[in-house]
Amino acid sequence: MSKLNRFIEGTRIKPSDHVLEIGTGWGSFAIEAVRKTECKVTSLTLSIEQKALAEKRIGAAGFSDKHSSYADGLSSSYHAESSIR
Numbered sequence: 001m002s003k004l005n006r007f008i009e010g011t012r013i014k015p016s017d018h019v020l021e022i023g024t025g026w027g028s029f030a031i032e033a034v035r036k037t038e039c040k041v042t043s044l045t046l047s048i049e050q051k052a053l054a055e056k057r058i059g060a061a062g063f064s065d066k067h068s069s070y071a072d073g074l075s076s077s078y079h080a081e082s083s084i085r
Contacts, residue, residue, distance in 0.1 A: 004032045013037045020044070024069070027054030034063045042068045 007029075013019060015038040021029055024045035033041055045051050051069050058067045 004029055005036070008033050008036050013039050015039055018042065024050050024054045026050060027057040027067075030054065030058055030067050031061045031063060034058075034066045035061070038066070040066050040068075045069075 013033060013036075017037070017039040019033060019039055019041045021033075021041055021043040024030070024043040024047075027043070030041040030043055033039055043051075043054060045054070055064075055067075055069060058064060
């Protein structure tokens with residue numbers, strides 16, 4: 001988690017930001033970014049399985065209203081991008 005936290009703090013994401021995450025993984029970045037900053041996150045992934053699990057984990061954390069998947073809202077403008085390897 002410390003890698004995610006360092007990244008979130010280093011990018012200075014604000015509550016008003018809408019972050020485009022490229023590479024959803026299991027939803028950890030979206031959960032932590034929303035928890036720490038109250039921003040909105042849109043995640044992109046090529047994996048149907050990762051999308052489903054990430055949405056489930058994000059929903060369980062109570063952040064579904066702050067997250068959309070690669071199939072939703074792609075015409076929005078974004079304030080930051082993230083890709084964590």
